[in-house]
Amino acid sequence: MPIFIDRRLNPKDKSLGNRQRFLRRARxxxxxxxxxxxxxxxxxxxxAEHTVPMPERGTAEPSFNDDKASGRRQHILPGNRHFAxxxxxxxxxxSGAGGPGNKVSEDDFRFVLSREExxxxxxxxxxxxxxxxxxxxxxxxxKPRRAGFAATGSPTNVNVGRTMRNSHGRRIxxxxxxxxxxxxxxxxxxxxxxASAGAATRQRxxxxxxxxxxxxxxxxxxxxxxxxxxxxxxFDARPIPNAKAVMFCLMDVSGSMGEREKDLAKRFFxxxxxxxxxxxERTEIVFIRHTHEAHEVDEDTxxxxxxxxxxxxxxxxxxxxxxxxxxYPANEWNIYAAQASDGDNFATDSERCIEFLDRRLxxxxxxxxYVEIIDERETHIFGATENGTSLWRAxxxxxxxxxNFQMSRIATxxxxxxxxxxxxxxxxxxxxxxx
Amino acid sequence: MARxxxxxxxxxxxxxxxxxxxxxxxxxxxxLAIEELHLDTYPVQMEIISSQQMLDAYSSVGMPLMYRHxxxxxxxxxxxxxxxxxxxxxxxxxxxxSNPCIVYLMEENTMALQALVTAHAxxxxxxxxxxxxxxxxxxDAGAILSYLDFAKGYITRCEERHGLAAVEAVLxxxxxxxxxxxxxxxxxxxxxxxxxxxxxxxxLEYEERSYxxxxxxxxxxxxxxxxxxxxxxxxxxxxxxxxxxxNLLYFLEKNSLVLEPWQRELVRIVRIIAQYFYPxxxxxVMNEGCATFVHYTLMNMxxxxxxxxxxxxxxxLRNHSNVIFQPAFDDPRYxxxxxxxxxxxxxxxxxxxxxxxxxxxxxxxxxxxxHGDWREILLDAWANHRDESFIRQYLSPTLIRxxxxxxxxxxxxxxxxxxxxxxxxxxxxxxxxxxxxxYDVGVNRPDIQAVDVDLLGDRxxxxxxxxxxxxxxxEASRDxxxxxxxxLWGYEVSLAAVDAQTGATINERSSRQIAE
Numbered sequence: 001m002p003i004f005i006d007r008r009l010n011p012k013d014k015s016l017g018n019r020q021r022f023l024r025r026a027r028x029x030x031x032x033x034x035x036x037x038x039x040x041x042x043x044x045x046x047x048a049e050h051t052v053p054m055p056e057r058g059t060a061e062p063s064f065n066d067d068k069a070s071g072r073r074q075h076i077l078p079g080n081r082h083f084a085x086x087x088x089x090x091x092x093x094x095s096g097a098g099g100p101g102n103k104v105s106e107d108d109f110r111f112v113l114s115r116e117e118x119x120x121x122x123x124x125x126x127x128x129x130x131x132x133x134x135x136x137x138x139x140x141x142x143k144p145r146r147a148g149f150a151a152t153g154s155p156t157n158v159n160v161g162r163t164m165r166n167s168h169g170r171r172i173x174x175x176x177x178x179x180x181x182x183x184x185x186x187x188x189x190x191x192x193x194x195a196s197a198g199a200a201t202r203q204r205x206x207x208x209x210x211x212x213x214x215x216x217x218x219x220x221x222x223x224x225x226x227x228x229x230x231x232x233x234x235f236d237a238r239p240i241p242n243a244k245a246v247m248f249c250l251m252d253v254s255g256s257m258g259e260r261e262k263d264l265a266k267r268f269f270x271x272x273x274x275x276x277x278x279x280x281e282r283t284e285i286v287f288i289r290h291t292h293e294a295h296e297v298d299e300d301t302x303x304x305x306x307x308x309x310x311x312x313x314x315x316x317x318x319x320x321x322x323x324x325x326x327x328y329p330a331n332e333w334n335i336y337a338a339q340a341s342d343g344d345n346f347a348t349d350s351e352r353c354i355e356f357l358d359r360r361l362x363x364x365x366x367x368x369x370y371v372e373i374i375d376e377r378e379t380h381i382f383g384a385t386e387n388g389t390s391l392w393r394a395x396x397x398x399x400x401x402x403x404n405f406q407m408s409r410i411a412t413x414x415x416x417x418x419x420x421x422x423x424x425x426x427x428x429x430x431x432x433x434x435x
Numbered sequence: 436m437a438r439x440x441x442x443x444x445x446x447x448x449x450x451x452x453x454x455x456x457x458x459x460x461x462x463x464x465x466x467l468a469i470e471e472l473h474l475d476t477y478p479v480q481m482e483i484i485s486s487q488q489m490l491d492a493y494s495s496v497g498m499p500l501m502y503r504h505x506x507x508x509x510x511x512x513x514x515x516x517x518x519x520x521x522x523x524x525x526x527x528x529x530x531x532x533s534n535p536c537i538v539y540l541m542e543e544n545t546m547a548l549q550a551l552v553t554a555h556a557x558x559x560x561x562x563x564x565x566x567x568x569x570x571x572x573x574x575d576a577g578a579i580l581s582y583l584d585f586a587k588g589y590i591t592r593c594e595e596r597h598g599l600a601a602v603e604a605v606l607x608x609x610x611x612x613x614x615x616x617x618x619x620x621x622x623x624x625x626x627x628x629x630x631x632x633x634x635x636x637x638x639l640e641y642e643e644r645s646y647x648x649x650x651x652x653x654x655x656x657x658x659x660x661x662x663x664x665x666x667x668x669x670x671x672x673x674x675x676x677x678x679x680x681x682n683l684l685y686f687l688e689k690n691s692l693v694l695e696p697w698q699r700e701l702v703r704i705v706r707i708i709a710q711y712f713y714p715x716x717x718x719x720v721m722n723e724g725c726a727t728f729v730h731y732t733l734m735n736m737x738x739x740x741x742x743x744x745x746x747x748x749x750x751x752l753r754n755h756s757n758v759i760f761q762p763a764f765d766d767p768r769y770x771x772x773x774x775x776x777x778x779x780x781x782x783x784x785x786x787x788x789x790x791x792x793x794x795x796x797x798x799x800x801x802x803x804x805x806h807g808d809w810r811e812i813l814l815d816a817w818a819n820h821r822d823e824s825f826i827r828q829y830l831s832p833t834l835i836r837x838x839x840x841x842x843x844x845x846x847x848x849x850x851x852x853x854x855x856x857x858x859x860x861x862x863x864x865x866x867x868x869x870x871x872x873x874y875d876v877g878v879n880r881p882d883i884q885a886v887d888v889d890l891l892g893d894r895x896x897x898x899x900x901x902x903x904x905x906x907x908x909x910e911a912s913r914d915x916x917x918x919x920x921x922x923l924w925g926y927e928v929s930l931a932a933v934d935a936q937t938g939a940t941i942n943e944r945s946s947r948q949i950a951e
Contacts, residue, residue, distance in 0.1 A: 077841060089843070
C-alpha cells in the first residue's frame, strides 16, 4: 500500500524566490526593455503586464564545453535509407559542423513581467519616496460589503439567525424530541410513582421509562445545532466608487523639442496618469499639442508627429478650456493638467497665459503641473534662480497665487517627482480655495 | 467496491481517478510485478500535484526541495514558456531516487494514465534505482531528502548572514564546475548522517566565535624541523594535495586558500548534488528502457487478465507509442536518439533472443541465446550495467538492422561528412562500439584535471585539458568558467590544452589574460 499525499493545495509559487533573484540579476537589461516599451507604448499601458525578451547579459551559465567546430567526432544516426560506407555528404552550409539536433534558439524567449514588477522597474530612476511607490502600486481601495450567506467562513462571521433557523427546520424534519415531551413523561412517572404501586402502574412506569430512554437517545443523536446548520455572513470586496478624472497632456511640439525632451515629458505624463488611475475609477486622457496653434490629437500623433511653427502657449490653454466646456463639466470631472514645454513662448503671449490661467483655468483644475525641460548643462546655470524663460517667469507668478499649481525644471528623470510632491502628500485632495 | 463486485477483476473503469482506484491499481500492478518480473522496489510515496507544481519541480532539477538560485528562476521561465506555447507537454510523472521512492502524479492524468505511470515510475524506475549498482554505490537514497533539506536551510542562513550577492557569487562559480565536480573513478564517501553534519556545523561555528588573531602570531613550536617537512610537502604538491585531481570542486573545497568555511560548505553542497545526479546521466537509456519495458509488459499482462478494459488499454497504448516515437535522422522532428525507444527495443530484443533465438543470435550471444529465462537476464542487466556497457554487451545485429543505424564521420576541417559504417556484416561491431562510446559520459565530457599548484611561489593553479581527437574547448565559455575558478581559488589559474596522444601543449590560457 503506497502512501498518498495530495500536494495540490500546497502553497503556489514555490519558485517565486528564484524568479525574484533572476529579475534582480537581469535588472539593468530588463529596465532598458521596459524603458523602450514605455517610450514607444501608450501612457495608459504602462500600468499593466509587459512581455519582455529574455535578458542575456549576466544570466549566462558558463561551463567547459566542447567547441563544435573543432576536431573529429562520430555521429550515430538511425534511419539510413541509401548510404553505403564511404559516401560523402556535404555539410549544411552556414550552421557550422554542429551535426544533427536542432535546439530552440534562446532569442525567441519572451516572458511576462507582472504589473508590480514593471512599475518597480519604471520607478527606479524616478527616485520616488517608498511611500509613494507603495501607494501607486496598490490597485484600488476595496470595501467589504454584505453579499448573502455562505456555508464556510470564519467564526466571527457566524450569522446566528440563519444558523438557528436552519437548526430549527432540521430539528422539526428529523423529529427531535422536545424538552417539553421529556418533561411531560418525567412528570407522569413522578405522579405514578407517588401513587399506589399496582402491577399495571409498574408496567406503565416501565413503559414510560423505556420511552424516555428512547427519546433521550434520539435527542443525543440529533444535535441541537449541527455543523450543517451553520451559516456565515458572506462579504464581497467591492472597489470604493470614485469619481471620474480627466487628464490633459499639453505639450509644445515645435522643433525645439527633441527625442530626449519628449521622453522626459512622457515619463512625466505617465506618472501623473498612474496617480490618477489609482485615485479615480475612470480616467480619460486628452492630448493637446501646440505650436502657434493648438489641436487635440491622439496619442501617437502627440508623441511622434512633428509640426513646425512658432510657439504660442495660450492657444493650448484656450483649447483645453474649450474642451472642458464642451465635454468635461468641472462639477462632474476632476480635472488635472500636465504641461511640458521647453519654455519658449512669444513674449507677449506669456502675459495672456497668466491672465487666462488666473481668470479661468485654475478655478476648474484640481491640479496643474508644469515642467520645463532643460538641457542637463543648463541645470547649474538656472539652479534655483527665478530668472529663466519668459514662460517660466510668467508661471512663477501663477504658482505664488495658486496652491494647486506646481512647476519645476527637469533635466533628468529624477527631477520629475518634485512636481508632484504635493499631489502625493498624505492628504492629496487639494482643497479648492476660492480666489 | 460495488462495481468491482459486478465486474470481477476490472481494476477501474472510466477516466476519472480517485485515491481508492489509485491504491487498488498500485496494489494489483505491484503484485504482478513481483510475481511475474521479480522486481524489488523501495516503498512508494505517491504525490498528486498540479501542472504549476510540475513546472516548479522541473525548474529545480526535479527535486522536491532545492535551495534558491536565480538560474532556477530562469529555467522556470523557459519551461513555462515552452509549456504554454504547447511546444512541449509536461511529463506525466516525475520520480525521485529516494527511499521511500517519491512519485509525482499530475492531477490532469486520466485513470488509465495514472495506472501507466504507476507501472512506469513506481515500479520500473523504482526497481532500477534500488538495484542498479551505480545508484547503490554512488547515491544514498535514504539520505538525499534530508540532505537537501539541510542544504536549503544552510544556504538560506548564509544568505541572511552574508548577503544574497556573496552567496550567489559562490554558487554561480560552483555551478559552472558541476560537470567537473564528480568522482568518475573513485567511490565517493557516504553522505554523512544528520548528526555528523550538525556536529560539523557546530564546530565551525565554535571556531568562528572563538577565533583569536593572536594564535597566528605564535612562533612555530617544534623549531625548524617541522618547517622543513612542510616545505618539502609544498615542494611536492602532487603528494600533499593528491594531484592530479579530476574533481575540481572537491579540490577547491579542500584546498582553496581563500574560501571561508561557509563558502566551502556551499561548494560542497553543489558538489554532492552533482554527484547525486551523475549515475542518472550514465544510465538514461537503461533507466527509461527499464521503466518502459516494465510498464509495457505489465499493462499487457493486466489486459490479458482482463483487469483493464479495451478503452483504457487503447489510451495506454497511444501514450506508450508517443513516448517511444523515434523519427529517422532526416526527419524534421529528429532530435537525437530517443532513450525510451532504444532502451525498450533492446530489452525486448533480449527477451526475443532468450526465447526465440536465430542462428545469428546464437553466434553473437552464445550465453543468453535460447536461455529461456529472460527475466533473469534482464534483472542481471538492470543491476550491473550502465548505458555504455549495456549497449556494448547487448546491441544485436537484428536491432541495428531494424533501426538502420549508420555512423557518420565528422571532421571539422572538411566540407562534408563521411559515412563510416552501415548496418552490414562489416559494420555491426563498429556501430555497436561507436554507439556505446557515445553514451560514455566520462569520455564525452571534456577531461579537465588540476595538475599542479605553485605552493611556494604565487600559488598559481594549473589545470590541464586532455584534448582528444582535436576537440578543443569553446573559448567564450572557457574564459567565463576560468573566471569562476579564479574566484574560488583566489589566485592565478591557468588551463593548458594538451593533446592526449602526443602530449604536446596546444595552447594555454591564464586567468591573467581574461579581464574580470
